Amino acid sequence: MKNVFLILIIFLFPMISCKSQIISLEQAVIYEQQTGSIPQSTTYIKDVNNSLNKYIGIWKGDLNGKTYEFNFIKKENVGGFDVNWDFLVGRLKVSDSNGNITYDTSNEQDDLKTKFKGINFQSDLKAYKMYFVGNSVGCAEYGYVYLRIQPSTPLQMTILMLPDNDIVEEGKCPINFQPTIPYEQLIHLVKQ
Template identity: 45%
Template sequence: MKYLIIIIAFSFTFSCKSQVVSLETMAQCMQDNPPFPCPNIFTYVKDVNNTLNKYVGTWKGIYDGKIYEMNLLKKENVDVDGIVKEDRLIGRLRITTTGNLPLIIFDNFNEPDDTKTNFEGLGLTSNLQSYSMFFSGPVTSGCINYGKVFLMIKPANPNTLNIFFDGNYDTVMGECPNTFKTTIPEKQNIYLTKQ
């Protein structure tokens, strides 16, 4: 009887552990030519190597006469689809003009609900060099103001965060005014310093 309990406990522990997949494993198995297939059954994509920790905090920098301030939080066990949970970053962004009387261009820093920031983690890139997030700014009819923000921190410079916004190119109805600009400048490297 004693051995039967040990075997059942071992089997339960093994099956529970097999349901956890690392962020790195998911990033690499989801690429076009994966080095290995994705696991068939998993319920938790976990930051087992604490990879997300280096992104957590407040970051600030200036680009093209605007101050970009970003706050990134690590959230664990976020429900993805009712079955799978994952660890991910949730972001908040404030953009203001420089000068004595700065104007607020965008600000969701005080949004208490993480699901309403429109700035949430998607996962590590397949080369494991950066982390991608979905961002959506204010809607202007006929224009696209959403896409992926890539976050990169080089090991040699852990206090500098490089952000790069790549807008989504969906088809939209209507004509976008030629004066429209995305909230985060598209295809530009913006460097922020950890505060």
């Protein structure tokens, strides 16, 4: 009887352990580069190395007469996908040169429908990639935002937005439209 029980444990343990695997954010990037996907046994993509922590907090900078204030928070073990993830959620407040707030998501919900949500690191692991959806979707105001912090200047960050699509719905976008986060322009930020 002991032998039967031992054999069952030997065969069942690998099955159980393979169904629940935690990998790091960095490992997920490497798997996706090498194979195009993460292992099916993955249940949680975790910020094991605390790589997201350096982005957390309030960051401010100016560009083209506007002041940008980004606030990043880390969400851990969030479901709603095939696997649970750790990622950043962003909040953005934009003020004009007179101090008037022109855009503000400070009070937005932290759910999966957030307008500024982290994806993962880009392939070289030097920038964290997020997806931003502005208020003017008819003007194609959505795309990827790259956060980059150089190790030598941990209190400075640059942000670059690349639009995901350039198709504008006819009649939905004003002639002088300016995106909330300017496209293809670096915004230099300082941690507050």
